[in-house]
Amino acid sequence: MSVEKDKAAEELRSGGIQVIARASAIMRALGAQPQGLSLAAIAQAVGLPRSTVQRIIAALEVEKLVEALPGSGYRLGPALGELIHQAHGDIISIARQSLEDLGETLGETVVLSCIRGQQTHAIFRVIGENELRVVIPLGRSMPMHATADGKVLLSTLTDDSIVQWLTPAPQKLTANTLALPALLEQITQIRGTGIALDNEEHTPGVSAISVLLPTLMGPHAVSVVAPTARFVTRKDEFRQALEAVRDAIGQSRA
Template identity: 65%
Template sequence: MSESKEKNEMDESRSGGIQVIARACSVMRVLGSHPRGLSLGAIAQEVGLARSTVQRIVSALESESMVEPIRPGSGFRLGPALAQLIHQTHTDIISIARKSLEEMSEQLNESVTLSCISGQQTNVIDRVIAERELRVVFPMGRSMPMHATADGKALLSTLSDEQILEVLGQSPEKLTDSTHGIQSLLEEMEQIRQSGFAIDNQEHTVGISACSILIPTFMGPHAVAVVAPTSRFEMRANEFRQALEACKASISKLAGEY
């Protein structure tokens, strides 16, 4: 085989490999923006590829646990391996924040979370679950909508209004009667940017509320949240806020600002 022909074949192989990676990334981004999952047909429509091509890509990603089936025949969502990679990426901030999270959870006797931005969603990278009968057990590694969660809104406030519109569009999904529309959310962003503090009053799940504080670090923006049944949240909101401010001060001493 001539040197020129061998080089051409290598270039074609490299180009094909890059295309496969790009397509796989497109599939994962689409699933990231639809945490409840999508069918193969819906994924294909979103990424503009043939269903058979998407099926091959999804099968390869599923074998690596990067995506997982929701139920047989019900579509796919992002898998646990992605959450593990995110967790490993943020190991330093987790080790820095862990003691502060544990102390705040013990002080309040409520569940607390540490989150970061993951694509167009919020991802919980660490949590401490309260040891009491009525509590909120927050899923680790699960992508959550930024517009309807306290930590998501705190993180969303680091973006400009134009960037928020690019991420959410004009009509973010209404999850409960309390979920904000885009105009109301943008107005709320002004207050959050000034205070660094956000509230989710049953905007994601009826009966569950949360408050969160933004923590800029040298590893990027993170958010700590207290998540509780709404019945307790309404009585203790000021107490939660004071605890979050103390937690931020504790973490900032070690994590610095980015």
């Protein structure tokens, strides 16, 4: 097995664009199924012979980009998580000052998030200074269909991908949670504006507004989260502030 892995690793390093494209397709297939996939399922998902998939998987295992599951099957490996963490660290270092200034100016909670495991995942936050404030736990993953950052991140996907991720009946968390047809209609609008709202769709009494922040490591979202009583009177102010922060962070990355 060690010889096979070494052979596959060499093929992945020297085989050129085709092997890289195939390895990328395999990793994307695994990324879409966090619970893992069998070799047969991976081969079906990427349209390659099982023997080809097995050789590439073996090479990815060597680099810890893929790991075997107990029994059978594979999932993305720890090395990929380390790379993502490093990339997020770069994004946070670029955005930190702008986000801290935004939180201080508005007095509300500000969150930087990304997609992880088909949910929205908070990677940086600034807690608002108001006595009544919303605290988003750092590292918390939340459903994408019922949050402002989740919706703005979903807008980067096709409608078919969104339906596949959410299923035809996403969980209704509050009376305001949108059903899938209404969500898809709203996401069409979000694609044009880069702005999404959460009108107590995840938590009663809490609303949010998010702006899409494209980065080299994929889409991110910056959100302002506040009690609805304050949010409704300051929504336009929050939107203008988020658009300014998006532009400022974009310029600092240029």
